[in-house]
Amino acid sequence: MAAGGSPDGPDHELRLLGSTNPSPFVTRVELALALRGLTYHLVAVDLDHKTDLLLAANPVHAKVPVLIHHGRPICESRVILEYIDDAFPGGGAAPLLLPADDPLARATARFWAAYVDDKFVASWRPAYLGKTEEERAEGMKQMLAAVEALEGALALQEGKPFFGGDAVGLVDVTLGSLIPRTRANEALTGTKVLDAARTPLLAAWAERFGELDAARKVLPAVGDVVEYLETRLRRSNLVVAGK
Numbered sequence: 001m002a003a004g005g006s007p008d009g010p011d012h013e014l015r016l017l018g019s020t021n022p023s024p025f026v027t028r029v030e031l032a033l034a035l036r037g038l039t040y041h042l043v044a045v046d047l048d049h050k051t052d053l054l055l056a057a058n059p060v061h062a063k064v065p066v067l068i069h070h071g072r073p074i075c076e077s078r079v080i081l082e083y084i085d086d087a088f089p090g091g092g093a094a095p096l097l098l099p100a101d102d103p104l105a106r107a108t109a110r111f112w113a114a115y116v117d118d119k120f121v122a123s124w125r126p127a128y129l130g131k132t133e134e135e136r137a138e139g140m141k142q143m144l145a146a147v148e149a150l151e152g153a154l155a156l157q158e159g160k161p162f163f164g165g166d167a168v169g170l171v172d173v174t175l176g177s178l179i180p181r182t183r184a185n186e187a188l189t190g191t192k193v194l195d196a197a198r199t200p201l202l203a204a205w206a207e208r209f210g211e212l213d214a215a216r217k218v219l220p221a222v223g224d225v226v227e228y229l230e231t232r233l234r235r236s237n238l239v240v241a242g243k
């Protein structure tokens with residue numbers, strides 16, 4: 001992954017502050033870097049013992065991922081995805097995540113990428129860890145509504161394989177990074193979310209996305225995510241609903 005220079009030194013071109021545990025937001029950035037064929041040095045931070053480097057690089061949220069380019073930090077996964085497009089526009093292994101010359105397609109992709117985080121990811125906590133049955137049912141309802149809306153967004157591509165059309169785009173990477181966690185949540189609860197019966201386009205898309213070279217290289221194994229979530233739940237004395 002690292003290419004030349006001291007991996008922790010200021011001269012190393014791209015450093016990614018990630019986590020010792022699986023993080024879909026870090027995976028998101030790794031997917032974009034892999035798609036563009038960029039080498040980087042991954043610095044895995046134990047988030048229970050945040051390092052001075054992380055606190056200095058992201059003093060506002062103290063979260064990963066942070067991409068450090070020539071010593072300058074960029075925070076927030078979706079911001080980083082766009083930064084990678086902007087900073088490395090040429091010579092990539094794949095097209096840009098946002099098409100350079102299509103303002104409408106760029107705006108639409110940003111809309112759906114934000115939707116993924118604001119509606120789909122935001123529904124996880126109430127759906128799986130809500131305190132009451134009503135809260136969990138409402139969370140699951142919101143999650144399935146978000147998945148159906150994303151099925152509709154994919155249908156607008158009229159048979160093309162990705163949200164980005166013929167190539168992987170911003171929405172593909174934003175949502176694709178969440179596939180292992182989604183499958184782990186399914187395994188832990190027994191409730192299917194990427195269900196071929198309910199959302200056939202999205203279920204097929206998830207399979208297709210998982211077969212990309214970048215995805216094979218970067219996405220964590222579902223079993224590892226399950227193991228991590230089980231440990232975290234045990235540590236917090238939490239029980240996930242279902243099964």
Ligand SMILES: N[C@@H](CCC(=O)N[C@@H](CS)C(=O)NCC(=O)O)C(=O)O
Pocket residue numbers: 019022023024025026047062063064065075076077078
């Ligand atoms: N909105 C952020 C979310 C990042 C995030 O939640 N990162 C988690 C790891 S998965 C984190 O750093 N957690 C540490 C903490 O909350 O203290 C992004 O898209 O980058």
